[in-house]
Amino acid sequence: MVNAADSAVEVIDLAKNYGPVRALRSINLTVESGQYYALLGPSGGGKTTLLRLIGGFIKPSGGRILLHGHDVNGLAPNHRPTTMVFQSFALFPHMSVEKNIAYGLKLQRLPKSEIREKTGAMLELVGLAGYNSRMPHELSGGQQQRVQLARSLVLESDILLLDEPLASLDAKLRKEMCLELKRIQEKVGITFIHVTHNQEEAMTVADRIAIIAGGDLIEEGTPRDIYERPVERFTAEFIGENSLLDGRVASANGDRVSVDLGFAKIEAPAGNISPAAGAAVTLSVRSELLRLIVPGGELGGAMQTIPATYVEEIYLGLTTSHLVTLPNGDEMAVRHLSEGQSAHFHPGQDIRIGWHMVDARLHRTQTE
Numbered sequence: 001m002v003n004a005a006d007s008a009v010e011v012i013d014l015a016k017n018y019g020p021v022r023a024l025r026s027i028n029l030t031v032e033s034g035q036y037y038a039l040l041g042p043s044g045g046g047k048t049t050l051l052r053l054i055g056g057f058i059k060p061s062g063g064r065i066l067l068h069g070h071d072v073n074g075l076a077p078n079h080r081p082t083t084m085v086f087q088s089f090a091l092f093p094h095m096s097v098e099k100n101i102a103y104g105l106k107l108q109r110l111p112k113s114e115i116r117e118k119t120g121a122m123l124e125l126v127g128l129a130g131y132n133s134r135m136p137h138e139l140s141g142g143q144q145q146r147v148q149l150a151r152s153l154v155l156e157s158d159i160l161l162l163d164e165p166l167a168s169l170d171a172k173l174r175k176e177m178c179l180e181l182k183r184i185q186e187k188v189g190i191t192f193i194h195v196t197h198n199q200e201e202a203m204t205v206a207d208r209i210a211i212i213a214g215g216d217l218i219e220e221g222t223p224r225d226i227y228e229r230p231v232e233r234f235t236a237e238f239i240g241e242n243s244l245l246d247g248r249v250a251s252a253n254g255d256r257v258s259v260d261l262g263f264a265k266i267e268a269p270a271g272n273i274s275p276a277a278g279a280a281v282t283l284s285v286r287s288e289l290l291r292l293i294v295p296g297g298e299l300g301g302a303m304q305t306i307p308a309t310y311v312e313e314i315y316l317g318l319t320t321s322h323l324v325t326l327p328n329g330d331e332m333a334v335r336h337l338s339e340g341q342s343a344h345f346h347p348g349q350d351i352r353i354g355w356h357m358v359d360a361r362l363h364r365t366q367t368e
């Protein structure tokens, strides 16, 4: 039934209002069959709304949804090729693991032998073979999560919709389950759409990520695109640890732009936006690509530098964050491997912050 070349989900100009609340404005999105797709963004951005529209639990205010090429407008959830794993999806506490997983199949009136066979295969898949007669309270949080997943996967839909499936787990368990989810998805080969507000979770599981905020799809791409080459200022601010500098284009010269930050002028690659002179722009540099330079320190040819005052260092284990203030009062964080930076700085010291020109990215400033 799953054709590798087709689109599992195609969302066209999709909008949803709850009364006066515009939860989604006009979303366009394609998820290919067999992809692990993450919807990532801050709380209240519209992720759950988008997932529920795809699953058919709520009706759109405008636009269309195609699942495997078929318009599903008006189709009830159980007539769609989707299964929803709800945010607060709890197991039935009075039923064994096996009965919990078999529940949906019983509703479909499958023969007992088939139910037993499918349930056993699912327990194996999620790493809980032999746990058939355990009760939910006899399982750890991670094991309960696996049973929930088995209960959804056993229904054999083409598209699994997961709404913050790991939100209730602690950080260590969440990491483990992320890898487990990805392994299971690769094994079953169906499409997963996974909603999360946690960027590390999205980057771990997903083939592609859509950033959803304020009812809009801000941008989408592979985890590497989103992390290393964000186009929008919002993404640069939301993903990773980027330092942002607002300024105005002093002059544009082909693929290079000169940006006036008010207290310094720097050069940047024009990137995707190629702004004209006078345009308000934001420059971002990943914090781990910034350098701290003491006066008289050595400068590479293509280094861009700005003056700063050292504030303090915050030891974070693997990395250390060095806080500085800029002449305009803005704070900036420079993050290095804890052993990487041998020089010592003291609060109030005048230093310079530097980066290779090619490591800076230019974004449109959103107020325009």
Ligand SMILES: Nc1ncnc2c1ncn2[C@@H]1O[C@H](COP(=O)(O)OP(=O)(O)O)[C@@H](O)[C@H]1O
Pocket: 018, 021, 022, 023, 041, 042, 043, 044, 045, 046, 047, 048, 049, 050
């Ligand atoms: N049933 C509802 N009635 C009214 N407003 C809602 C309802 N569900 C969600 N909203 C609003 O729609 C917006 C998007 O919510 P949601 O889709 O839950 O975002 P997310 O999952 O990204 O946190 C929020 O402003 C939220 O308050």
Ligand SMILES: [Mg+2]
Pocket: 047, 048, 049
């Ligand atoms: Mg939500």
